[in-house]
Amino acid sequence: MSSKPDIHLPRVGDCLHLLHPVRCAVCSRVGACFCGSCRATVLPAPGRACPSALQSVTSAGLHHGSLREAVLALKYARRVDLAGEFAEMAWIAMGASATGWAHLVCPVPLHWSRRISRGYNQAGLLAESIGRLLGAPSVSDLVRKRATPRQVGLSALARRDNVRGAFAAPNTTRLRGARVLLVDDVWTTGATLSECAEALLRSGAAEVRAVTVSCAPEPR
Numbered sequence: 369m370s371s372k373p374d375i376h377l378p379r380v381g382d383c384l385h386l387l388h389p390v391r392c393a394v395c396s397r398v399g400a401c402f403c404g405s406c407r408a409t410v411l412p413a414p415g416r417a418c419p420s421a422l423q424s425v426t427s428a429g430l431h432h433g434s435l436r437e438a439v440l441a442l443k444y445a446r447r448v449d450l451a452g453e454f455a456e457m458a459w460i461a462m463g464a465s466a467t468g469w470a471h472l473v474c475p476v477p478l479h480w481s482r483r484i485s486r487g488y489n490q491a492g493l494l495a496e497s498i499g500r501l502l503g504a505p506s507v508s509d510l511v512r513k514r515a516t517p518r519q520v521g522l523s524a525l526a527r528r529d530n531v532r533g534a535f536a537a538p539n540t541t542r543l544r545g546a547r548v549l550l551v552d553d554v555w556t557t558g559a560t561l562s563e564c565a566e567a568l569l570r571s572g573a574a575e576v577r578a579v580t581v582s583c584a585p586e587p588r
């Protein structure tokens with residue numbers, strides 16, 4: 369009886385992995401996109417008042433230190449490999465109550481012009497991964513009707529004005545009566561989350577909860 373020689377050819381993915389090993393987005397240590405040491409420094413999300421349009425907002429940690437750096441790497445440095453890791457952290461933070469609750473998972477949208485210039489929507493990547501964990505489809509039912517200036521550096525009041533009326537959810541049939549989990553990278557003042565939740569509710573969503581990777585301290 370002849371037997372084939374037991375040769376394991378390396379897969380393309382393995383070769384790429386050797387050429388470009390995964391490095392921590394914060395400390396550059398080889399092995400994981402957000403290493404255990406950096407993850408161990410993540411502080412708990414602060415208790416904050418939930419914006420009125422939302423049932424709840426859950427965050428995986430405080431927007432500070434290693435978590436802040438990693439979130440910025442996902443958003444601005446094309447570290448899209450972090451989305452899966454962050455989704456798992458968000459899923460754990462939500463706990464068992466999240467599973468079975470959401471009919472739909474919906475990311476906070478970017479305006480199409482920013483989506484093109486960045487090449488991806490970080491909230492969309494998070495929503496896809498969170499949707500897989502929850503067994504609920506991720507849908508891009510929210511649209512940003514106008515490009516809004518970046519929120520960074522604006523006061524809470526200015527942020528609210530900046531995004532007022534900026535979102536709509538035109539697909540009313542799918543949203544009608546649905547429990548929707550809204551997904552974003554950071555909960556800053558809550559102005560964007562509120563506007564998005566209001567747009568979903570206007571289009572018939574029954575309830576909206578939100579989950580973010582990180583949460584800033586309560587704005588003063």
Ligand SMILES: [Zn+2]
Binds near residue numbers: 395396402
């Ligand atoms: Zn690290």
